[in-house]
Amino acid sequence: MYQYHCLNPIAEVGLDLFTEDYQKTEELNDAQAVLVRSAAMHDLELPEGLEAIARAGAGVNNIPLEKCADKGIVVFNTPGANANGVKELVFAGMLLASRDIVGGIDWVLENKDNENVKKDAEKAKKAFAGNELAGKKLGVIGLGAIGVRVANAATHLGMEVYGYDPFISVNAAWNLSRNVKHINSVEEIYSACDFITIHVPLLDDTKKMLNKEAFAQMKDGVVVLNFARDLLVDEEAILTAIEEGKVKKYVTDFPNTITAGKKGCIVTPHLGASTQESEDNCAVMAVKEIKDYLENGNIRNSVNFPNCNMGACTQAGRIAILHKNKKGIIGKFSNILGDGDINITDMTNKSRGDYAYSLLDLESNVTEEIVGQLAALDGVLKVRVIK
Numbered sequence: 001m002y003q004y005h006c007l008n009p010i011a012e013v014g015l016d017l018f019t020e021d022y023q024k025t026e027e028l029n030d031a032q033a034v035l036v037r038s039a040a041m042h043d044l045e046l047p048e049g050l051e052a053i054a055r056a057g058a059g060v061n062n063i064p065l066e067k068c069a070d071k072g073i074v075v076f077n078t079p080g081a082n083a084n085g086v087k088e089l090v091f092a093g094m095l096l097a098s099r100d101i102v103g104g105i106d107w108v109l110e111n112k113d114n115e116n117v118k119k120d121a122e123k124a125k126k127a128f129a130g131n132e133l134a135g136k137k138l139g140v141i142g143l144g145a146i147g148v149r150v151a152n153a154a155t156h157l158g159m160e161v162y163g164y165d166p167f168i169s170v171n172a173a174w175n176l177s178r179n180v181k182h183i184n185s186v187e188e189i190y191s192a193c194d195f196i197t198i199h200v201p202l203l204d205d206t207k208k209m210l211n212k213e214a215f216a217q218m219k220d221g222v223v224v225l226n227f228a229r230d231l232l233v234d235e236e237a238i239l240t241a242i243e244e245g246k247v248k249k250y251v252t253d254f255p256n257t258i259t260a261g262k263k264g265c266i267v268t269p270h271l272g273a274s275t276q277e278s279e280d281n282c283a284v285m286a287v288k289e290i291k292d293y294l295e296n297g298n299i300r301n302s303v304n305f306p307n308c309n310m311g312a313c314t315q316a317g318r319i320a321i322l323h324k325n326k327k328g329i330i331g332k333f334s335n336i337l338g339d340g341d342i343n344i345t346d347m348t349n350k351s352r353g354d355y356a357y358s359l360l361d362l363e364s365n366v367t368e369e370i371v372g373q374l375a376a377l378d379g380v381l382k383v384r385v386i387k
């Protein structure tokens, strides 16, 4: 019986995929698997028995990836599963920044008891007039699951779209409309675009990527949209840029004490992925990833270990070894198993940076003694007996 713990509410349609071999626990300490959305995990004590964490979403900056890897805990995310939800909200953000929709709605609310509301609205509306998106230049920084969808959809609204991503994946490049202009230098986006939207992960080298120097290169009256993470933008600097008239609006999905209620800031409470569809997609993908890992040892969409797929085990035994990416270590596994009179019938070894994963199908079952010998090897982080 496996136990799983949810650090945030996870859609039932996903949790329903857990069979009778799984039980939900309210105690993190009892869990072999954790499902999480945005809960901060950096300061959590991770239980010894924890095997896997699935982030039902894209961003994993709330999870200590290296600490998990060192403990042999595989962390997954659900790439693309909430991308459409975010894409749609980005367009809402562009429209809110271009037209005073909120001001107009507020006016109607203030005039709800005015019997001349119908007639007065025709006079009042000029205060809420705005601009159209068609014909404007949109710069998309980061052409992953969300950025590609935003870029492609914007071309259908008649926008001229510039895309920048020095690390674009082959898959994303295939999906990108050929009407999107591929830009090699982000400075060209800064200087050319009326709207700039950022869709990159929060990493050490993307932190405060949009800063004073970047704003200085932008067009006067630019709209900046941030549905990725607040720390990607130097928000003190953007408030100054708003004061100076450089930035017209800053649309962000990440409320904090810097931007909440500030002039020129349109702030939503991290709503990008808060749609039934995105929540369902993420939960289903996250649960499938956890089950395949716990039951078969297969790794799909991990962010700290390599992917590895050997299907379901048809041999007598299967073990998974999570280890450091070290010279000669695989030979040592083979020696220990050979000395224990166990034949390896199939095996996959994959590495990702400093970490590696070996999945071995065996002609007979391993003993506790052999598992102990493997686990004691220098560089081995964890040994799991799957079958």
Ligand SMILES: NC(=O)C1=CN([C@@H]2O[C@H](COP(=O)(O)OP(=O)(O)OC[C@H]3O[C@@H](n4cnc5c(N)ncnc54)[C@H](O)[C@@H]3O)[C@@H](O)[C@H]2O)C=CC1
Residues within 6 Å of the ligand: 057, 058, 059, 060, 079, 080, 082, 083, 086, 141, 142, 143, 144, 145, 146, 147, 164, 165, 166, 167, 168, 169, 172, 199, 200, 201, 202, 205, 206, 227, 228, 229, 253, 270, 271, 272, 273, 274
């Ligand atoms: N507001 C919300 O509710 C949500 C926010 N997000 C945020 O959006 C981010 C992006 O999500 P996805 O598109 O699904 O991720 P993704 O991993 O599919 O795409 C990220 C893209 O950024 C690119 N990139 C990385 N560093 C870059 C750089 N320095 N310059 C330009 N491009 C760079 C990568 O090559 C990749 O193509 C997530 O990391 C997360 O922080 C994601 C989902 C929901």
Ligand SMILES: O=C(O)CCC(=O)C(=O)O
Residues within 6 Å of the ligand: 037, 038, 056, 057, 058, 059, 060, 082, 270, 272, 273, 274
């Ligand atoms: O789960 C959520 O609502 C947050 C989604 C998000 O920020 C992400 O997937 O990176």
